[in-house]
Amino acid sequence: MKTYDDNNIFAKILRGEIPNDTVYEDDHVLAFRDINPQAPVHVLVIPKGAYVDMTDFSANASDAELTAYFRALAKIANLLGVEDDGYRLISNTGKNGEQDVPHLHVHIAGGRRLRRMLQPSED
Ligand code: 5GP
Numbered sequence: 001m002k003t004y005d006d007n008n009i010f011a012k013i014l015r016g017e018i019p020n021d022t023v024y025e026d027d028h029v030l031a032f033r034d035i036n037p038q039a040p041v042h043v044l045v046i047p048k049g050a051y052v053d054m055t056d057f058s059a060n061a062s063d064a065e066l067t068a069y070f071r072a073l074a075k076i077a078n079l080l081g082v083e084d085d086g087y088r089l090i091s092n093t094g095k096n097g098e099q100d101v102p103h104l105h106v107h108i109a110g111g112r113r114l115r116r117m118l119q120p121s122e123d
Contacts, residue, residue: 002102004050010103014048024076028068031076031108040111041080041087045073051104053093073106082110088117 005011012018013032020032023043034042047069051057058066077083087110092099 002052002056004052004056005102006050008101008103010044010046010101010105011050014046024072024079026068026072028065029072031072034107039109039114041082041109043076043080043108044105045069045076045108046103046105052102053099053104054091055093057104073108077108077110080108080110082108086110088114090117 009018013020014030020030022030022032024031024045028048029045030048031043031045034044047057047061047065049057049061049065051061057069061069073089074083077087080087087108090107090109091097091105092107
């Protein structure tokens, strides 16, 4: 099991040590705009609990946390106005998934036609 790093950037955002552009918050979930947007709408949705990635979250989160998180994803897409034209949810996990921040996050990307999801390997 991976150990959660309390000093990751999203933990600092949750503690209020780093500012963020919040678009949604409830008891279990925070959503804020990505600092380096890759699409006209690019928001990160994180659980408030300390979970490294989707593997950790799905195994160890409470039913209340799981329910709140998955309900929030579609609710936030609706709030952002991308529901009708469509959007993409991405959760990079671990080394091969190119996960940079070790606190579970789902990217919501939309607002334009997105390219095909996976590029050929550069290795
Ligand atoms: P990952 O590569 O882990 O899936 O995605 C991490 C995302 O976090 C990147 O899209 C990056 O732009 C975003 N990010 C990194 N640091 C910050 C920050 O301090 N604030 C915000 N709002 N986004 C950040």
